[in-house]
Amino acid sequence: MKITAIKTFIVDGGFRPWTFVKVETNEDGLVGWGDCTDWGSPGPVAATVERYAEWVIGRDPMEVESIWWDLATASLRHVGGIAWKAMAGIDSALWDIRGKALGAPVWQLLGGKMRDSLRLYWSHCGTVRARYAEKLVLPKVTTTDDLRRLAEEVQRLGFTAIKTNLFPLADHPETVPLMSRLRHHAGDAPPAAIRNAEVIVGAFREALGPDVGIALDVAFTYRLGGVIKLARALEPYDLMWLESETLDPDALALIRQSTKTPICTGESLYGLHQYKPFFERHAQDIVMPDLAWNGITMGKKICDFAHAYDILIAPHNCHSPINTLVSASVAATVPNFFILEFDQDDAPWRDDLMTHPLVIEHGQLKLSERPGLGSDLIEEELRKHPPGNYPGAR
Numbered sequence: 243m244k245i246t247a248i249k250t251f252i253v254d255g256g257f258r259p260w261t262f263v264k265v266e267t268n269e270d271g272l273v274g275w276g277d278c279t280d281w282g283s284p285g286p287v288a289a290t291v292e293r294y295a296e297w298v299i300g301r302d303p304m305e306v307e308s309i310w311w312d313l314a315t316a317s318l319r320h321v322g323g324i325a326w327k328a329m330a331g332i333d334s335a336l337w338d339i340r341g342k343a344l345g346a347p348v349w350q351l352l353g354g355k356m357r358d359s360l361r362l363y364w365s366h367c368g369t370v371r372a373r374y375a376e377k378l379v380l381p382k383v384t385t386t387d388d389l390r391r392l393a394e395e396v397q398r399l400g401f402t403a404i405k406t407n408l409f410p411l412a413d414h415p416e417t418v419p420l421m422s423r424l425r426h427h428a429g430d431a432p433p434a435a436i437r438n439a440e441v442i443v444g445a446f447r448e449a450l451g452p453d454v455g456i457a458l459d460v461a462f463t464y465r466l467g468g469v470i471k472l473a474r475a476l477e478p479y480d481l482m483w484l485e486s487e488t489l490d491p492d493a494l495a496l497i498r499q500s501t502k503t504p505i506c507t508g509e510s511l512y513g514l515h516q517y518k519p520f521f522e523r524h525a526q527d528i529v530m531p532d533l534a535w536n537g538i539t540m541g542k543k544i545c546d547f548a549h550a551y552d553i554l555i556a557p558h559n560c561h562s563p564i565n566t567l568v569s570a571s572v573a574a575t576v577p578n579f580f581i582l583e584f585d586q587d588d589a590p591w592r593d594d595l596m597t598h599p600l601v602i603e604h605g606q607l608k609l610s611e612r613p614g615l616g617s618d619l620i621e622e623e624l625r626k627h628p629p630g631n632y633p634g635a636r
Contacts, residue, residue, distance in 0.1 A: 486505065
């Protein structure tokens, strides 16, 4: 069996573009699908996939590990970033082919499942409706009453955890100009930002009660001192985690030591070499590897490495439904799986793209028993949703 072609598709994903990889073989009808979604630079990622295709076409797609390390060697001068995202898309598609060729789900090839379903958290809960409600035909979130109504929906659908972000609320006018001011605060957490976080998290906590997990994601917005102030201010709300990113493991370790609020990080790291110093310092309670950016081959190694350091994993998964299947394939096989990210407020055409849509019941993703990742994509449907005006999407 040989790889005969590698193609890319950039598709409108609602509030971000989705970047898909299709690997074709000389076996009739045997193809694999992968995801290497990059919100800001899908065009360059797709171009890199096409460049790497020149080195991969003609090879045996079953040589997944060998192909990963050959591409990693070819990328030594640009480890991580666009290069590894392109590698990850190819890698996941190769695992899909491997599973289909052997008649087994990818999770079976990784050692077998430890669970039949995966606990999900509703990601960008409130955020999508505050920013993209019109495009996705969703109820608009503008006030704390809207957040309380959204919390009722969370409970009705059976989700046991959510994650949200900072966004202005009209019934708290002191937060309305917040976003423009955040661009100039140099990484400190100004009082208005802390009040905004308390309002949003407080409204959700009051409505959801004490047992539903609430996470707040502030990404790279704040530096060490700002994150500590924010984490301490949110201690009364018993967060599932505060999600903060930094490339300095010592800074993150100090943050964790300075608060009772659990700390989650890791979506912007690549490979064992970048995760290693964070693990060695126990700089976080939960780590969230992105498998659209690390692939299945490396992603499984990262999750196992985290287990050796007593760290929970919660894969970063705010990309396409294919990456949900990729993440689920790995998460099903590791003992330190905690919870999986999921955008409930997703592009309304998501399921139309799939031969076998995701099965979600009571806030849990049912694990697919089909060979490979569990679903193919329908090219005719992909073409119906061009990426639009996302930065770098064309």
